[in-house]
Amino acid sequence: MEKTSNKRVVILFFILALIIILTVKFIFYQNFTTFVKNSKQAIHTLEILIKIKRIQDMSLKAEIGKHEFVITGKDKYLRAYYSLKKNVDSEIDELQKLTEDNSFQEKQIKELRDLIDKKLTAFEKCIALKKSGESDINTQISITDEDEAISKDIVKITADIKKEEQDLFEKRASMAYENGIKAMRGAFVGGGLSILILIIIFYILIREIKQRENYAEELKIKDKAMQSSISGIILADPDGKINYANDSFLKMFGYDDINEVAGDNISKLTKPEILEETIKKGSWVYESAAPKKDGSLIDLMISISAVKNESGDVISLMGSFSNITEYKHIEKEMVELNEKLVNSYAMTKTANKELESFSYSVSHDLRSPLRAVHGFAQILKEEYIHEMPSEAQRYMNLIIDNTEQMGLLIDDLLKFSRLSRQKLKKQNINTNNMVRQIIKDMSYEFETGGTEVSVGELPSCYADEVLLKQAWINLISNAVKFTKGQDNAKIEIGSYKKSDVDVYFIKDNGAGFDMKYYDKLFGAFQRLHLPEEYEGTGVGLALAQRIIHRHGGYIWAEGEPDKGAIFYFILEGGTL
């Protein structure tokens, strides 16, 4: 846009300059022609004056000659008269020609001619008279008087003619002067304007040039950018003939020189249908493999776009090639990894399922015979214990105790296995209510154990009700169990907030544990005490941990032998 307006302005100014110059030239020319005309006329005037002078001289000479003739009667004094008579006509003719353009002068000159003729006639009369020897003074006087009158007239006429010419000359001279001034002024103005216009044009041109330079700079940068782009870039004409390729392209495809590809058709690297589509839609992006110089294929991300001009015509095609061999590699690896992952996940899932069904059926199938053992042992004891020696009785009791223990273990194992299979049914839990209910349900244990319990404010949480209750029961039971029979047994249940997360804790001042064995604490079926010290299967904490982990939470503990223990846990998401 800028450029066309500049062009217009420049043209306009040029035309203006031209007009001005032509005008000036014209004016100048006019004035000059006038000047020439005036000069010519000046010369005319000069010639006329000279002619007049000559005629005058001739007349005078003739006059003088006549006088001398009259006095002397010698013929030689008539030479001037003869010459006058001979030449005057032609002189006057010439004079007439010189004043052709001036009607006033013409008239005057005609009169002069007449007068001169009269004069000549008078001369002849005089001469004839002399020659005739007539000496009548009166005739002589009258002739002389006549002569005198004519001479006077001639003088007047010539004076008039001269004056006229001189007037004309002056007029023309002043006109010429004026013309000269005008011409000069015109020249100055015209010159000034021309200079101004030249300056303006110069300025415009300089700006044009600067713009072009900037544009060229920009183009150079763009060109360099294209050249140095990591993507391979080619330009082709709308038919697909390649006319430019940057270094990356050449390197990518293994060419050494652009001439190796210039002129080749882009459809060698892409499909011809794609070119059609590109021109229709404007651009096309796709993945493909294209042949390098040596014939090997390279994996590429190809994007072709149609470059259009303002009127929407396709003026060029641009192709951008990115080497995606690496990506393809990575993609393949990822796909493989993903497959492996899916596989191993499936395998794990299957293994888990198998494990679970195994542990389920094991514990389930173990229960029946165990029930029988326990049952019959119990019946045996009931019906025959008094018939048994004390040692046998002891053995009997041991059998029964152990089967009971085994029953508990199996139950716990079953619980454990069921836990992993069950789906979490999360809901908002009022922790306060849940814990207080548990304690109420366990009031018997609390009383018999003589344990005091205090429950602080427990924020609600989002969890599976059954499982969470189980976890709480396990932890609280533990606290009760390990403070049983102790003086001043105290259990404290509460919570605090850390970094916006609710931490629940159960604190007791009971048997505690040695931090040395911390990693055994949550191990399934791991016990840190002897059965005769505290009963249990060692699965309570493992179960609680499992439950908390399934909620995305975390459980940990601190303890000191005989000083007590604190168990902390958080659930995922803290409070809602």
Added chain:
Amino acid sequence: MDTEQAVEILLIEDNPHDVELTLHAFNSQNLANKVHVVRNGEEALNFIFGENLEGEDPIEKHPKLILLDLKLPKIDGLEVLQKLKGDSRTKSIPVVMLTSSAEENDMIESYKLGVNSYIVKPVDFKQFNEAVKNLGLYWVLLNQFPGKI
């Protein structure tokens, strides 16, 4: 309708030890003589329906309580339950599932089919004893039946 041979409790259980223990428990309630034992589902259905497994003909046996185990050879517990609760002639007989399985699914299925009660056999004999005794007491002695089923 009450003959001295009338069966009050039908126990469907394949495990002989469990049978013995259960009978022992009933014994302490003096209910043992009223218990008839069958060892699998097929026997159970035969016992109740006799020849008239399908159809509308009246059946002879009307136990007051049926104790059913899930895991039975031949025809399993759920099938028996389905038949009992699906047949109008036996629908109203109380069926108590007495089984080792504490599986949620088994429980759900049983209740879906209309079981009256679901008891998990405890390992502990004392508890087992208690459970059986309570069962007997409740269903046979406490629970009311109409004169004729």
